Amino acid sequence: MSEYAELNREEAAQLENFLNLVAELAIIQPSNQVSETPFTQKQTDSSDWDKSNLSENHFNSSRAYYSKDILSAEIGSDEDFFMGESKLRSDENQSSNTIHLEAKLDSPQTQVNSPNYQVVVEEIAVKSTPFEYKAENLNQLITDNYADKNTDFQKLQEILLGDELVKIQQDLKKINHQIYDNDEFIKLILPQINEILRRKISESKEEFIEAITPIIDKTIYNRVEQDKDSMGTALAGAVPAAISEQISVNTDEVAAAIAPIMGEAIQKQIELEKDKIVDALYPVIGNTISKYMGETIQAINEQIENTLSYEGIKRKIRAKLQGVSEAELIVKESIYFIPQAIFLIHKASGLVICDIQPSDSEKLESDMIAGMLTAIRSFANDCMAQSGNVSELHEIDYGNFKIILEVAGYCYLAIIVKGKPPQKFIAKMRQTLSEIITSYGKSIEQFEGDLETIPTQVNTFLESLKNFEHKKQANKNQLSPLLILSLAILGIIFIPWGIWQYRSGVIRSVESKTALALASAPELSVYRLDVKVDGDKLKLTGRVPDRYLKAKAKQIAASTVANWKIDNQIISVEVPVSPVLTSEEVKRVAAVLNQINGAGISADYSDGKVSVEGSVIRIADAKTITQAFEKIPGVKTVSSTVQVKPLSIGVRFYFQHESANLVSLDLDTKVKQVKRFIKQYPMHNLKIIGYSYSPNGSSATQNLAIQRAKSVQQALIKQGISPSRLQVFGKNNLPPGIDASQPSWLMRCVILEPIPKE
Amino acid sequence: MSTISKKICLIGDYGVGKTSLIRRFVDRQFSDKYLSTVGVKISRKSVEATDSQQQKKLKLQLLIWDIEGSNKFKGISKSYFQGATGAIIVGDVTRPESLDNISEHLQRFLKVNPQGKAAIALNKSDLIDAEFLEKYRYLYSFSNNSSFVSTNTTSAKTGTNVDEIFQSLTHSMI
Numbered sequence: 001m002s003e004y005a006e007l008n009r010e011e012a013a014q015l016e017n018f019l020n021l022v023a024e025l026a027i028i029q030p031s032n033q034v035s036e037t038p039f040t041q042k043q044t045d046s047s048d049w050d051k052s053n054l055s056e057n058h059f060n061s062s063r064a065y066y067s068k069d070i071l072s073a074e075i076g077s078d079e080d081f082f083m084g085e086s087k088l089r090s091d092e093n094q095s096s097n098t099i100h101l102e103a104k105l106d107s108p109q110t111q112v113n114s115p116n117y118q119v120v121v122e123e124i125a126v127k128s129t130p131f132e133y134k135a136e137n138l139n140q141l142i143t144d145n146y147a148d149k150n151t152d153f154q155k156l157q158e159i160l161l162g163d164e165l166v167k168i169q170q171d172l173k174k175i176n177h178q179i180y181d182n183d184e185f186i187k188l189i190l191p192q193i194n195e196i197l198r199r200k201i202s203e204s205k206e207e208f209i210e211a212i213t214p215i216i217d218k219t220i221y222n223r224v225e226q227d228k229d230s231m232g233t234a235l236a237g238a239v240p241a242a243i244s245e246q247i248s249v250n251t252d253e254v255a256a257a258i259a260p261i262m263g264e265a266i267q268k269q270i271e272l273e274k275d276k277i278v279d280a281l282y283p284v285i286g287n288t289i290s291k292y293m294g295e296t297i298q299a300i301n302e303q304i305e306n307t308l309s310y311e312g313i314k315r316k317i318r319a320k321l322q323g324v325s326e327a328e329l330i331v332k333e334s335i336y337f338i339p340q341a342i343f344l345i346h347k348a349s350g351l352v353i354c355d356i357q358p359s360d361s362e363k364l365e366s367d368m369i370a371g372m373l374t375a376i377r378s379f380a381n382d383c384m385a386q387s388g389n390v391s392e393l394h395e396i397d398y399g400n401f402k403i404i405l406e407v408a409g410y411c412y413l414a415i416i417v418k419g420k421p422p423q424k425f426i427a428k429m430r431q432t433l434s435e436i437i438t439s440y441g442k443s444i445e446q447f448e449g450d451l452e453t454i455p456t457q458v459n460t461f462l463e464s465l466k467n468f469e470h471k472k473q474a475n476k477n478q479l480s481p482l483l484i485l486s487l488a489i490l491g492i493i494f495i496p497w498g499i500w501q502y503r504s505g506v507i508r509s510v511e512s513k514t515a516l517a518l519a520s521a522p523e524l525s526v527y528r529l530d531v532k533v534d535g536d537k538l539k540l541t542g543r544v545p546d547r548y549l550k551a552k553a554k555q556i557a558a559s560t561v562a563n564w565k566i567d568n569q570i571i572s573v574e575v576p577v578s579p580v581l582t583s584e585e586v587k588r589v590a591a592v593l594n595q596i597n598g599a600g601i602s603a604d605y606s607d608g609k610v611s612v613e614g615s616v617i618r619i620a621d622a623k624t625i626t627q628a629f630e631k632i633p634g635v636k637t638v639s640s641t642v643q644v645k646p647l648s649i650g651v652r653f654y655f656q657h658e659s660a661n662l663v664s665l666d667l668d669t670k671v672k673q674v675k676r677f678i679k680q681y682p683m684h685n686l687k688i689i690g691y692s693y694s695p696n697g698s699s700a701t702q703n704l705a706i707q708r709a710k711s712v713q714q715a716l717i718k719q720g721i722s723p724s725r726l727q728v729f730g731k732n733n734l735p736p737g738i739d740a741s742q743p744s745w746l747m748r749c750v751i752l753e754p755i756p757k758e
Numbered sequence: 759m760s761t762i763s764k765k766i767c768l769i770g771d772y773g774v775g776k777t778s779l780i781r782r783f784v785d786r787q788f789s790d791k792y793l794s795t796v797g798v799k800i801s802r803k804s805v806e807a808t809d810s811q812q813q814k815k816l817k818l819q820l821l822i823w824d825i826e827g828s829n830k831f832k833g834i835s836k837s838y839f840q841g842a843t844g845a846i847i848v849g850d851v852t853r854p855e856s857l858d859n860i861s862e863h864l865q866r867f868l869k870v871n872p873q874g875k876a877a878i879a880l881n882k883s884d885l886i887d888a889e890f891l892e893k894y895r896y897l898y899s900f901s902n903n904s905s906f907v908s909t910n911t912t913s914a915k916t917g918t919n920v921d922e923i924f925q926s927l928t929h930s931m932i
Contacts, residue, residue, distance in 0.1 A: 349765045349841020350800075351821065367763065371800035371821050378837035379797055448843070449763035449819075 015160050023168055303330040337419035340401065342462050343370055344436070344444075347411050350374030351449050356462045364416070373403070373414050406430060408437050410445040415465070425468055432465050507533045510561050514538060517560040524553055529570065531557070537567040547572045577634030579605075585632045586610055593625050597683055598647050601625060608636035615645040647684065649677050652735075653712050653750040660690075660707030662715055671712075674752060675719045684754040686721075688712050689729040693747040695740075705730030712750045727755075761804070763819045764931055765841055766924075769834060769863045770848035771856040772827030775881040778914035779848060780824050783924050788915050798838055799824040805924070809932050818928055828859070839870040844907075844927045848879045851886050851894055851911065860898055868905050875907050877927040883911040883918060 157165065178184045189196075201208050224231045247254045270277050303312075319326040341364050344354035350373070355366040373396075380393045396403040404421060406413040406429055413433050417425075437444070440455050447453060514531040518524050518540075527549070529542035540557055544550050554568040583605045590603035590612075598617030603610050610629045616622050622642045629638040651670050653662060662671075678686060690709030692701040709728040717723055738746045768776040777795050781787050784803045801822045809816050823842065828834045839845070845867045849857040857880065864876055880894050891911045900906040907930040910923040 346841060349843075351763045351765060351841065365802075367802055367819065367821055368800055371765075371823065372798075375798040375800065375823070375838065378835065378840070382835050382837055449765070450760065451762075452760050 018160065019164060019168065023171070300330055337417060337421055337425065339421075339425075339466055339468060340364075340416040340418055341366070342416075342465055343373075343414045344458065344462060345370040345374060345412055345414055346444070346447050347374070347377075347407065347409075349449070351447065353411055353444060353447055353451070353454055354458050354462055356459065356466050358466070370414070373405070377405070377407075377412070404429065406433050408433055409441065410447075411437075428468060429465060432461050436461050510538065510564065514540075514557050514560050517556050518553055521552065521556050523549055524556070529553060533564075534567065536565060538564040539567040539569055541569045543571050543573050545573065579607075579634065582608075582632060582634030586629065586635065589628050589632060593628055596621050596624070597681060598645075599625070601642055603629060605635070608634060610635050610638045612638060612640040612642055615643045617645065617647050619644045647681065647754045649674060649686075649752045649754060651677075651752055653708070654745055655708055655748045655750075657744075657748065658704070659748075660704055660711050662711050667715060671715045671719055674712075674716060675721060677752075677754075678716070678721055678725065681754060683757055685725045685727060685757055686716075687727050687729065687753040687755050688716075688750060689731055689753060690750045691731050691733070691735045691747060693732060693734050693744075701732050702730055705732060708748075708750050712752075761817045761819050763821060764843045764928075765821050765823060766927065767823045767825055767839055767842045767845040767867065768848060769825060769839075769845055769867055770827060770879075771850070771853070771859050772829050774827065774848045774850040774853070774856050775914050776827065776846075776848050777824050779846070779879060779881060779912060779920055779923075780822050782914040782917055782920045784822070786917075788917075790915070795824055795826045797826055803924075805928055807928050807932055810929075816932060818932075820924070820928065828863075834863075834866065836866065836870050839867055839874075842867070842871055842874055843931045844875040844877070845871075846877050846879050846923060846927060848881050849898065850882050851880050851891065852882050857894065857898060861900070864900065864903070864906075868903075872905075874905060875927060875930045876905050877907040877923050877930075878909040879919075879923050880909065880911045881914060884913040884916050 161168075178188050220231070243254065266277065303315075315329050316326060319329050322329075340358070340361075342354075342356040343352055343366055345351070346353055350371040352366045352370045357363050357366070376396070377393050381391075384391065392407050393405050395405065400418055402417050402421070404413075404415045404417060404426070406415075413429065415421075415429060436458055440458055443453055443455060444458075511531045511533060515529070518529050518531065524544065527542060527544050529540060529544075532539045532541065538557060538561060540553055542553075544553065550568065550570045550572045553570050554566055557564075557566050557568075586603050586605040590601060593599055593601055596616065599614070599621055601612055601614030601616070603612045610632070612625060612629060616625065622640065622644055625642055626638050626640045629635055629640075651673050653666050653670060655661070655663070674686070678684075688709045690705040690707065690712075692705035692708065694701040706728065707730075709730055713723070713726045713728050716726055734740065734747055735749055735751055768780060770776050772794065773792060777793070777799070778788060780799075780801050781789070784801045801824065803820045803822065805818050805820060807816050807818050808814070823838060825834055825838045847860050847863045847867070849860045851857070860878055864878075867874060867876055878898050878900070880891070880898060883891050895909050895911055899909045908923070908926050910919040910926075912919040912923055914920060
């Protein structure tokens with residue numbers, strides 16, 4: 001160790017280089033070299049100091065140690081390398097000394113047991129001059145000093161490396177371990193893997209893509225297998241975009257892909273949430289239905305519009321007879337009955353014998369339909385019909401359509417109809433089929449698929465069925481015999497009834513008209529008169545009090561209905577007048593007669609006799625009174641004791657002697673009395689006659705008389721009496737009823753005398 | 759040229775490939791999905807044939823009744839055979855028991871249609887070796903029967919002999 005310490009600095013630097021080289025070699029050397037390293041870890045205790053001395057002594061000569069086995073070539077090649085490198089270095093550093101190192105790293109066992117074991121030569125050559133290998137010299141050296149050198153080399157190794165060698169070996173081991181142990185290697189490169197990938201991608205993307213392309217689908221598939229949910233989550237965001245993109249690129253493909261599951265998807269959705277589907281389809285279905293309903297309702301409206309038509313009445317009767325509502329019948333009629341297609345089908349084979357379809361619409365696949373119908377028939381007959389019973393399929397319904405089947409011996413008729421077929425049509429269909437079978441049964445029986453073997457008449461027959469609807473229209477205008485019969489019966493019943501109704505209507509109108517006219521006449525209104533038509537005469541019956549009214553009634557009737565003969569059966573009867581009524585009438589007449597000027601009468605009635613008392617002013621009035629009472633019904637005789645009394649005023653104004661002034665007392669009483677009189681008899685004027693008697697008859701008395709009359713006149717005028725009603729006279733003679741023997745004041749007076757107005 | 763319609767039945771055990779043969783013949787398609795036929799399915803195909811006697815061309819419309827296959831619990835309803843001019847009786851070469859039933863099917867058909875013609879289709883020929891096919895073809899020929907037309911090994915999958923068997927049956931029916 002002391003020698004080691006004595007090594008100068010330069011040598012120490014060289015050793016450092018050597019160490020590095022060793023480390024490098026440990027990585028580069030193949031695995032068999034590495035596998036040997038564990039054996040070299042332990043140094044032999046028998047290493048000799050002389051070896052190091054020896055090597056120092058041979059500083060100037062170049063040496064190499066070989067193993068004598070096959071490894072030599074390998075080592076040799078390494079030596080060549082080192083030699084080249086040494087030369088290179090020697091060029092760089094001419095002045096430095098050459099250090100020749102020989103090391104043998106052997107396990108103690110191998111060293112002991114086999115002297116010709118592998119020799120590892122490691123060399124650092126730092127030379128000032130070029131050197132050469134001389135195999136002979138080397139061999140010589142090996143043979144001569146092998147044992148010495150071995151120990152020497154180990155010693156030198158010890159000196160040069162010491163503990164470092166162990167450390168190097170440990171590092172080597174660690175590195176190997178890191179590389180070849182999977183876990184360790186992964187740990188080693190793990191932190192860098194991202195960076196590696198990133199750099200690779202940024203450098204050449206295409207290459208990277210190419211590299212992973214073959215496995216990408218498998219990768220995704222495996223991942224999906226492993227964790228479907230997370231894969232789903234990862235892809236979820238891109239799926240809608242992907243689908244929309246694909247739809248825009250190629251709609252058909254997407255449609256074809258989705259189509260097969262559409263039905264099931266909808267079904268599933270209906271299971272999950274029916275309402276959503278209902279809502280989604282509502283606008284479409286609503287429109288479809290409303291369109292259909294609109295058409296149907298229109299048809300119903302038309303049906304209702306003709307409610308009062310012949311059809312309408314017929315329907316009403318039919319509804320009653322069938323016990324269904326009229327509405328049901330209307331709906332039934334609204335869904336028109338139209339034969340869509342008629343097939344005559346061979347019963348056994350299902351081949352079409354005759355096929356009639358409207359030319360304007362799309363043709364149905366008659367062969368397929370016929371085949372399927374035949375199969376269905378066969379199936380139904382096999383499975384449904386119980387043994388011994390022969391039963392047939394008559395109808396197949398689908399939606400608005402119906403297939404009516406009418407089976408005969410070797411063929412059957414299948415008619416596809418829209419709407420409910422009327423009974424008439426069924427009957428017609430049966431009739432047609434039986435006619436076909438009767439006439440052409442043989443050819444149908446022998447039918448073997450060749451349509452030419454079927455007579456064309458069969459077609460003609462079936463065409464007539466197709467035209468059923470048109471015929472029905474034509475038939476509408478012809479009346480059925482049943483209808484004619486019922487109309488005749490109705491005619492027999494209703495025509496006379498109608499005539500009678502009319503006539504009685506006329507009669508009623510005549511009768512009522514006449515009766516109204518009679519009632520409108522005031523004289524007759526109180527009497528009940530009956531008007532009745534008797535044959536061609538108008539018979540009037542009833543009772544009236546007299547012939548006049550009877551005649552009046554006839555006259556009114558004749559004028560009301562001019563062209564009718566009048567049979568006047570009205571009876572005029574003497575009605576015994578009620579004494580009460582007569583008595584009241586007498587009183588009434590009496591009251592009326594008292595209205596006559598100056599009349600003051602009273603009448604008494606008993607037993608048809610009226611006795612009248614009182615007075616009248618004129619004789620004519622007395623006669624009038626008698627006649628008036630005689631006119632009252634029930635009055636047979638009138639005994640009148642009416643006196644004729646002229647009108648007078650029992651008022652006389654008296655005057656003082658030789659005076660024409662009225663006595664003041666008279667002004668109040670008598671003047672007012674006169675005034676009342678004048679007012680009472682407006683039809684009379686008043687004659688005012690003044691008297692002034694003097695036996696000698698002087699003119700002075702004459703004036704006085706007039707004066708007296710005038711003063712009364714004035715007094716009356718003052719009371720508001722019109723002067724025109726007052727006439728003034730003066731007389732010198734004695735006043736009437738006064739003679740000369742009587743006191744003279746009675747002679748000095750004014751007398752008032754009423755005179756009728758002219 | 760008038761069209762003559764003819765009814766043909768395909769008869770055989772379940773799953774021997776009756777529907778597939780028809781599908782191949784009519785639609786030129788094949789699917790290896792098995793869909794059991796319920797009741798009857800009817801297909802139509804127009805073909806042209808030459809009447810050998812009158813030397814004239816005929817247009818034939820074949821109405822092909824694909825009748826559901828029979829199994830040991832359920833026979834075929836004879837009423838479906840009625841009125842058929844020809845029949846193809848189908849067996850499955852991979853299922854020998856279906857081949858054994860061919861003779862029985864033939865008798866049933868001829869009982870309903872004594873004048874009818876019948877061809878035998880040994881189907882699924884793509885699944886076995888040619889040497890076996892020849893053996894089967896020989897085994898299931900009924901040359902002594904006047905109604906018998908031919909026996910063909912067919913494959914609905916590849917289309918082998920499908921048109922031929924229909925063609926030979928059609929020809930025999932004229």
